[in-house]
Amino acid sequence: MKVGEQRVVTIEKIVYGGEGLGKLEENMVVFVPFSAPGDKLRIVIQEIKKGYLRATLKEILEAGKGRITPPCPYYGLCGGCSYQHLDYETELSIKEDQLKEIFFGFLKEYPSLVEKIIPSPFPYGYRNRVSLHNRNGRVGFYARGSSRVIPIKSCLIASEQVNKLLAKKSYGSKNRFSGGIKHFSIREPSIPSTGFYQVNRFLLGKLKEVVSTLIGTDVPFIIEGYCGAGFFTEQLSKNAQLIYAIETNPKSLEEAKKLGLKNVFFIEGKIEDKIADCLLRLGSSKAAYLFDPPKEGLSKALILWLIDHPLSKLVYVSCNPLTLKRDILKLEKSYVLKKIVPVDLFPRTPEIESAAVLVPR
Numbered sequence: 001m002k003v004g005e006q007r008v009v010t011i012e013k014i015v016y017g018g019e020g021l022g023k024l025e026e027n028m029v030v031f032v033p034f035s036a037p038g039d040k041l042r043i044v045i046q047e048i049k050k051g052y053l054r055a056t057l058k059e060i061l062e063a064g065k066g067r068i069t070p071p072c073p074y075y076g077l078c079g080g081c082s083y084q085h086l087d088y089e090t091e092l093s094i095k096e097d098q099l100k101e102i103f104f105g106f107l108k109e110y111p112s113l114v115e116k117i118i119p120s121p122f123p124y125g126y127r128n129r130v131s132l133h134n135r136n137g138r139v140g141f142y143a144r145g146s147s148r149v150i151p152i153k154s155c156l157i158a159s160e161q162v163n164k165l166l167a168k169k170s171y172g173s174k175n176r177f178s179g180g181i182k183h184f185s186i187r188e189p190s191i192p193s194t195g196f197y198q199v200n201r202f203l204l205g206k207l208k209e210v211v212s213t214l215i216g217t218d219v220p221f222i223i224e225g226y227c228g229a230g231f232f233t234e235q236l237s238k239n240a241q242l243i244y245a246i247e248t249n250p251k252s253l254e255e256a257k258k259l260g261l262k263n264v265f266f267i268e269g270k271i272e273d274k275i276a277d278c279l280l281r282l283g284s285s286k287a288a289y290l291f292d293p294p295k296e297g298l299s300k301a302l303i304l305w306l307i308d309h310p311l312s313k314l315v316y317v318s319c320n321p322l323t324l325k326r327d328i329l330k331l332e333k334s335y336v337l338k339k340i341v342p343v344d345l346f347p348r349t350p351e352i353e354s355a356a357v358l359v360p361r
Ligand SMILES: C[S@@+](CC[C@H](N)C(=O)[O-])C[C@H]1O[C@@H](n2cnc3c(N)ncnc32)[C@H](O)[C@@H]1O
Pocket: 195, 196, 197, 198, 225, 226, 227, 228, 229, 230, 231, 232, 246, 247, 248, 249, 252, 269, 270, 271, 272, 292, 293, 294, 295
């Protein structure tokens, strides 16, 4: 087999990350971007790795399930979206299947562990912020698989408001960005101007509702790590007696404090450094942990601490099912995984958001 060689392959499934998986006659696995389940494709081998190949799509011989014409002119060039060539129903079932595959080992005991994915009411126009890059006055998104910048006029997954601002920023003030690479974000005025904020404007309420239902009404105390600008805290404070909410970003905490929540202590610092003191001050195990870490997941130190100090519930919100699984496998020493609720916060992209519920063993 050589790079540049053409082959015909049938795509068995779409794996986490968005690429199709097929097998060649010699039982060699090949990954093909922009494919659909069941596609019969002519492909061109691009990379030969140990145990698998990467290829590009040359010709669709038989179209698989859910194929449509991608609406965005930048699709395939821009690194953001991976599923615009599929209808939304197919994307949702692919994402649900990917989660089931990642958590396969748990399904024997709990076949219904992964709940039905909660869809976005609209798969386009949902992003309330976008991150842009500038390289010598070329302003846009990173190209697929590289840090080359693709200048863009508008983004189909961004809201109308963001696109209006984008048009002004990227093409109206080119000189502001001349020089080396710079990164900046364009945000709707309704969300904080810095720090993390959930991106899907259609699912903000639903996501809060999901997490607050998972926490339940029977735990009076909550220790919330990675609270950001208090997105979940505000909702949870309606039922809880007392919440300790911990966050490293002072700007996000400034926003959180503006919410004026009387039963919440917002604490600046790393969860790893603050959690022991919070638990001591609570003095009760009738409490829940809520964590919503960045995609890297929980630190080893925090996991070790949680294993030794279980509370009546642990809800873990994650935008990366691989680190979620990695952390749950370690937490299993003291906890049992009960449920995973996927929420499609990032339609058309390969990202999957989900919330997992664990209880003490
Ligand atoms: C995925 S965001 C979640 C924010 C918030 N829960 C929300 O829904 O808007 C993760 C947050 O964790 C914060 N963070 C990162 N590492 C942290 C740590 N070790 N301890 C506390 N907060 C941390 C980041 O600043 C960021 O605001």
